[in-house]
Amino acid sequence: MNEKLTVNALKNFKNYRKQSISNQKNEFNCKQCGKKHEKKCPAFGTKCRNCDGRNHWAKMCRIQSKRKNMAARRVNAMEENSENSDTIYIGELKSVNELDAKETNCVWYEKILVNKNAVTFKLNTGSQMNVIPKSELLKWDEKPVVRNCKIAVLDYSDNRVPILGECYLNCETERYRKTYKFLVTSLNSCPILGLEACRELGLIQRLNMIYKSPIETPKLILKE
16 A cells, blocks of 8 residues: 555656646746746736837836947947047137237237248147147148047037147247147147147246235325
8 A cells, every 4th residue: 555655656746847847848038028937928918118019028128228238338439438538628729810900919929930830829828738720731841740649629618629630840939949749620720839838938937926016095084
């Protein structure tokens, strides 16, 4: 009797294992609901909360995953650009035709020799870089070598300045001769000399002076 019970128990156990194994084989990771189940998907006939589509749930929505991938690509592109390029600020770039007599009187301009060519520069001590337009370089008999550069240039209004490349130019005044890096812009603007070049070429000078103004004694309006 005990032997029959043992045999039956073993048979039942084997049948149970076969059934469970077959059920596991029939189950799969569903792309519509994200669960393991047989062919009957619980998401069938339901509405997605993300895209209003049917027969899938929001957590498995393909539109949502595409948006995440696109956002991740944008972030990676921005990080890559920020790592591979520098951002510098310069002053306002005005067209040569926009310069008038009033501005010439209140803003400093200086003519210096650049690669033996006379060039009038705007002295901009607030600029981090020297800038020269392509139109100026095209006037010269000997054109400098312009190389590509990964630099983002913004003016004071955070407007992007179109930069074609960079070059090294020999600058000469009455007392000094120096070589500086220049950014070449496609704008037909006035050339700019930044703070470092202005100071080293002797075009500006720092003065530490204290002016003492006399203190006037106030006049008495009413006497006691």
